[in-house]
Amino acid sequence: MTNQIQTDNRPKPGKYLTFMLGAEHYSLPILKVREIMRLCPITPVPRMPVYIQGVINLRGKIVPVLDLRARFRLPAFADQERVCIIVVQLESSDGGTNLMGMIVDMVEEVSQYAEAEIEPTPDFGSLVDTRYITGMTKTKGTVKTLLDLDKLLTMDGDIDLQQVYREVA
Amino acid sequence: MKNIHTEETGDLLQQIATELAFVETGSAASLAAIAEVLAELEKLVGSPLPPAVATEIATAAQFAEAVAAAGGVLAADAGQVLQKWYERLDKACQDWLAAPDAPAAQEPTMTVELGEDTELLNEFCNEGKDLLQDIEQGVLVLEENPTSADTLNVVFRAFHTFKGGAGFLGLEPIKNLAHELESLLDAARRGDLTIDTYITELILAGRDALQQFLSEIGKRLGGALKGEAITVPTSDLIARVKARLAGESPAPAAKSQPVAAVAQPVAAVAPPVPAAKSQPVAAVAQPVAAVAQPPAKSAPVASKTNTNKSSAGSSNERLASFVKLDTQKLDVLVDLVGELVIAQSMVLQHPQVQTLNDRNLARFMRQLHGITTDLQHNAMSLRMVEVRGAFQKMNRLVRDLSGVQGKQVQLVLSGEETEIDRNIVEELGDPLVHMVRNSVDHGIEMPEVRVAQGKPALGTVRLHAMHSGGGIVITISDDGKGLDKNRILAKAIQRGLIDADATPTEKEIFDLIFLPGFSTVDNITDISGRGVGMDVVRASISRLRGRVEVQSTLGQGSVVTIRLPLTMAIIDGMLIGIGTERFIIPSLSIRESFRPLPGVVATSQGRGEVVSVRGKLIPLVRLGDQLGIESTAKDPCDGIIVVTQSESQPRGLLVDRLIGKQEVVIKSLGSAFKGQASMSGAAILGDGLVALILDIENLGAPRAHHKNQPVPTA
Numbered sequence: 001m002t003n004q005i006q007t008d009n010r011p012k013p014g015k016y017l018t019f020m021l022g023a024e025h026y027s028l029p030i031l032k033v034r035e036i037m038r039l040c041p042i043t044p045v046p047r048m049p050v051y052i053q054g055v056i057n058l059r060g061k062i063v064p065v066l067d068l069r070a071r072f073r074l075p076a077f078a079d080q081e082r083v084c085i086i087v088v089q090l091e092s093s094d095g096g097t098n099l100m101g102m103i104v105d106m107v108e109e110v111s112q113y114a115e116a117e118i119e120p121t122p123d124f125g126s127l128v129d130t131r132y133i134t135g136m137t138k139t140k141g142t143v144k145t146l147l148d149l150d151k152l153l154t155m156d157g158d159i160d161l162q163q164v165y166r167e168v169a
Numbered sequence: 170m171k172n173i174h175t176e177e178t179g180d181l182l183q184q185i186a187t188e189l190a191f192v193e194t195g196s197a198a199s200l201a202a203i204a205e206v207l208a209e210l211e212k213l214v215g216s217p218l219p220p221a222v223a224t225e226i227a228t229a230a231q232f233a234e235a236v237a238a239a240g241g242v243l244a245a246d247a248g249q250v251l252q253k254w255y256e257r258l259d260k261a262c263q264d265w266l267a268a269p270d271a272p273a274a275q276e277p278t279m280t281v282e283l284g285e286d287t288e289l290l291n292e293f294c295n296e297g298k299d300l301l302q303d304i305e306q307g308v309l310v311l312e313e314n315p316t317s318a319d320t321l322n323v324v325f326r327a328f329h330t331f332k333g334g335a336g337f338l339g340l341e342p343i344k345n346l347a348h349e350l351e352s353l354l355d356a357a358r359r360g361d362l363t364i365d366t367y368i369t370e371l372i373l374a375g376r377d378a379l380q381q382f383l384s385e386i387g388k389r390l391g392g393a394l395k396g397e398a399i400t401v402p403t404s405d406l407i408a409r410v411k412a413r414l415a416g417e418s419p420a421p422a423a424k425s426q427p428v429a430a431v432a433q434p435v436a437a438v439a440p441p442v443p444a445a446k447s448q449p450v451a452a453v454a455q456p457v458a459a460v461a462q463p464p465a466k467s468a469p470v471a472s473k474t475n476t477n478k479s480s481a482g483s484s485n486e487r488l489a490s491f492v493k494l495d496t497q498k499l500d501v502l503v504d505l506v507g508e509l510v511i512a513q514s515m516v517l518q519h520p521q522v523q524t525l526n527d528r529n530l531a532r533f534m535r536q537l538h539g540i541t542t543d544l545q546h547n548a549m550s551l552r553m554v555e556v557r558g559a560f561q562k563m564n565r566l567v568r569d570l571s572g573v574q575g576k577q578v579q580l581v582l583s584g585e586e587t588e589i590d591r592n593i594v595e596e597l598g599d600p601l602v603h604m605v606r607n608s609v610d611h612g613i614e615m616p617e618v619r620v621a622q623g624k625p626a627l628g629t630v631r632l633h634a635m636h637s638g639g640g641i642v643i644t645i646s647d648d649g650k651g652l653d654k655n656r657i658l659a660k661a662i663q664r665g666l667i668d669a670d671a672t673p674t675e676k677e678i679f680d681l682i683f684l685p686g687f688s689t690v691d692n693i694t695d696i697s698g699r700g701v702g703m704d705v706v707r708a709s710i711s712r713l714r715g716r717v718e719v720q721s722t723l724g725q726g727s728v729v730t731i732r733l734p735l736t737m738a739i740i741d742g743m744l745i746g747i748g749t750e751r752f753i754i755p756s757l758s759i760r761e762s763f764r765p766l767p768g769v770v771a772t773s774q775g776r777g778e779v780v781s782v783r784g785k786l787i788p789l790v791r792l793g794d795q796l797g798i799e800s801t802a803k804d805p806c807d808g809i810i811v812v813t814q815s816e817s818q819p820r821g822l823l824v825d826r827l828i829g830k831q832e833v834v835i836k837s838l839g840s841a842f843k844g845q846a847s848m849s850g851a852a853i854l855g856d857g858l859v860a861l862i863l864d865i866e867n868l869g870a871p872r873a874h875h876k877n878q879p880v881p882t883a
Contacts, residue, residue, distance in 0.1 A: 043851075043859040044750065045842060046796035055838065055851055057859050060508035062851045064841040098839055 013115040019104040025144040065101035082106035221261035278398040300327040315364035325354040349410040506548040507834035557585035584634035600706040612649030646728040652721035679719040683707040744828040758865040762811040780821040
C-alpha cells in the first residue's frame with residue numbers, strides 16, 4: 001500500500017456503526033447504513049463465491065447478501081442467536097445506489113470517533129489484505145477496524161469475480 | 170421583408186435626384202449632401218451590399234474625391250456624368266428591391282405536415298419547451314459562472330436534442346439554427362471560446378427564435394393558420410454565430426448597423442442608433458424573433474419577458490395535455506403495485522386466514538382482490554404505449570433511403586395502435602431501423618429491374634404489429650429479391666462461420682445472417698452491408714426477451730418476424746424445484762415438459778446425455794449439476810424434463826419437479842450479479858421469498874473451457 005492511497009481514503013471523523021465478527025470489532029460509517037435486520041431466509045444464487053450468500057427480499061427489493069465471515073476467511077459461526085444483516089447503501093458506478101446486505105455476528109453500537117482517534121492502517125505485511133481497510137481506532141480499550149465498504153463489497157478482492165463468472169457461466 | 174424598404178429607398182433616391190439638380194447648377198457643396206444620403210442608403214440596404222449598388226456608391230465616392238482633388242471645381246460635364254450615374258444607381262436599387270432574394274433579407278421558410286407527423290410534432294413541441302427552459306436557466310447560470318462544464322453540457326445537449334428532433338421532422342430552419350448554436354456551445358465546451366455576454370445573448374436570441382418556431386408550430390397544430398409556411402428570421406443570427414465561431418470579435422460596427430438586424434418590438438422602443446426612424450417600421454411589420462443587437466444588454470432581457478408573455482402562453486393551451494413523468498417514478502409505482510399483489514396473496518394464503526369461515530370476510534377479500542387486480546392492470550397500462558411512434562419514424566427513413574438510392578419504395582404500416590411496454594418501444598427503435606434499412610437496401614430492387622421481373626416498379630415494405638399469444642408480433646416484409654440461400658451458404662463457408670460440408674436446413678441457413686460479421690453485400694454502402702446489422706438486431710431483441718426469425722422466397726421477398734413479450738416487467742413463468750431450491754423458467758421459452766420413460770435418455774462418451782423427443786435427439790442438461798445444487802433426481806426417470814426453445818437449439822432441462830405456473834414481477838439482480846450469466850433476474854414469490862429466473866439463452870451454453878478443466882473452488 002502506498003501512502004498516497006491511505007491519505008486519499010483517510011476515514012473522516014464522525015459516527016460509526018460497530019459490529020463484531022467473532023472476537024474482532026469492525027466499524028463502518030453510519031451514513032452508509034440503511035437498516036439492520038434479523039437474519040431471514042436467503043435464496044442462494046448458484047455458482048457464486050462462497051461469501052455471496054444469496055439474495056433476500058427487502059420489501060420488494062432484491063438485495064444481495066454477503067457473509068462477512070466468509071469474506072474475511074474466518075471460520076463459520078455456529079450460534080445464530082444475534083446474527084444480523086446490516087443493509088448498506090453503495091454508490092454504483094453508474095451514479096445510482098445499490099443496496100447490499102452483510103451478515104455479521106452481532107451489532108454493537110454507534111460511536112463517535114474524533115479525528116485524533118483514527119489511526120492509519122498498520123503494515124500487516126502480506127498477512128492481511130488491507131485494501132479495504134481505511135484505518136483503525138482504539139477506543140474504550142478495544143481496537144476496531146474501519147472498513148472501506150465500497151472497496152470491500154465491489155472489489156473482487158482476493159478472488160477474480162469475473163474469472164469465476166466466466167468459469168461457471 | 171425587403172418590401173418594407175421600398176418606400177425609404179425611393180425617398181433616398183428622390184433626395185439624390187434633388188441634389189443632382191443643384192450639382193447641375195455648379196454647386197459642389199451638393200456632393201457632400203449626396204454622400205450623406207448615400208451613407209443612409211448604404212445602411213438601409215444593409216450588408217452585404219448588392220454588388221451593383223456597391224459599385225455605384227464607390228463610383229460616387231471616386232467622383233467626389235476627384236472633385237475635391239480638383240479644388241472643388243466641377244467639370245463642365247459633371248452634371249451629365251452624375252445624371253448617368255444616378256440612372257445606374259436607380260436601376261441597381263430597383264433591381265435589388267425587385268430581386269426575389271436579397272442576402273440580408275432572405276429567411277428560410279418551412280411548412281409543417283400535419284398528417285402523419287402530428288403526434289411527433291406534438292411531442293417535439295412538448296419536449297422543446299422543456300429544453301428551452303433548460304437553455305434559459307443554463308444561460309443564467311453561465312452568466313454567473315461562464316466556465317461551468319455541467320451547465321455548458323446541459324445547454325449543448327438541449328440544442329443538440331433540438332437539432333436531432335428538427336432534423337428528423339424535416340424542420341430545416343430549426344435544425345440549422347440549432348446546429349450553429351450547438352457548434353458555438355461545443356466550442357465553449359472544448360474551451361475554444363469563453364462565454365461572454367455577447368455569446369450568452371446569442372444563445373438567448375437563438376432560444377427565443379426557437380421558441381418562436383415552437384409557438385408557430387403549436388398554432389398550426391391547434392388548427393390555426395393551417396398549411397401556412399412558418400418564417401422566423403434566423404439567417405442574421407446564424408451569420409453572427411458563424412462569425413463569432415470564426416473568431417471575429419463582436420464587431421463594434423454592429424452598433425451602427427441596426428437596419429440589417431431583425432428588430433423586435435421591445436428592443437425597438439429605445440434604439441440607441443441614428444437610423445431610429447426606420448426601425449419602428451421594421452418592427453411593426455416583423456414582430457417576430459428576438460434577434461437583439463449584441464451590445465444592447467437590455468434587448469435580450471426585454472425579449473425574454475416578451476416571449477414569455479405572448480407565445481409561451483398561447484402555445485401551451487393548444488398542445489394536447491400530457492403529464493411528463495419520470496419513468497423511474499412509473500417503475501417504482503409498478504413495482505409497488507406488484508408488491509401489493511404479492512402481499513395480498515401472502516395474506517390470503519396464510520393458513521390461519523384460510524381456516525376462517527366468515528362470509529363477510531370472504532366478500533371483503535374478494536373485493537380487495539378485485540381492486541388490486543384492477544390497480545395492477547391500470548399500473549401496467551401506464552407503461553403501455555402504441556407502437557405508432559416507432560413505426561412512423563420509419564416513414565422518413567424509407568423516404569430518404571429510397572431517394573438516395575433511386576429506388577421507388579412505399580412503406581405500408583398496419584397495426585400501429587398495438588400497445589406495448591414503453592421500455593420495449595424505446596429499445597425497438599434501432600432494430601427496426603436496421604431491418605427496414607436492410608429491406609430497402611438489400612431487398613427492394615431498382616425500378617427497372619423490378620419491371621423487368623414483372624413486378625410493379627414501386628416496391629413495398631410492410632410493417633405490421635399485432636398481439637399474439639400473450640405477446641406482440643412485429644413483421645417487416647418486403648416484396649424485393651429475397652434471400653439467396655446458396656449465396657448465404659457460400660458466404661458463411663467462406664467466412665468460416667460453418668463447415669464446408671455442412672448441410673443446414675433452409676431455416677438454419679437464414680439464421681446464419683444473424684451471426685456476427687455476416688454480410689453478403691460485397692460493396693459496403695453507408696447504409697448497410699458492414700455485417701453489423703442483423704446480429705445487432707438479434708442481440709437487441711434477445712435483450713427484450715424476444716425472438717427474431719427470417720423467412721424468404723427468392724425473387725419474391727423476405728419476412729422478418731419479431732416476437733416480443735408485452736412487457737418487461739412481468740413474465741409468465743414456470744416454477745420448478747431442484748433439491749430444496751426453486752427457480753423460474755420463462756414460459757415463453759418452454760416448449761413442453763414430460764416425465765421421461767426409461768430408455769429415452771442415452772449417453773455418449775459416458776457424459777454427454779441426449780434425450781429423444783418425438784424422434785429428435787436433443788441434449789439433456791441436468792440443471793442441478795449445472796447450477797451446483799444437489800438434485801433428488803439422480804435417474805432422469807425420477808425427474809421431469811423441460812424442453813426449452815432458445816435461439817440456438819432446443820435443450821432438455823432435467824429438473825426435480827414442476828411446482829406451478831405463475832405470473833411474476835421481474836426484478837433485477839443488481840450490479841452485484843452483473844457478471845453471472847445463468848440468471849436473468851429474480852422474482853418474489855407468494856411466500857415472500859425470492860426465486861431466481863433462469864436465463865435459458867445462456868444456461869448450458871457451450872463453455873469456453875473444456876469440461877475437464879476444474880472449476881475453481883471459490
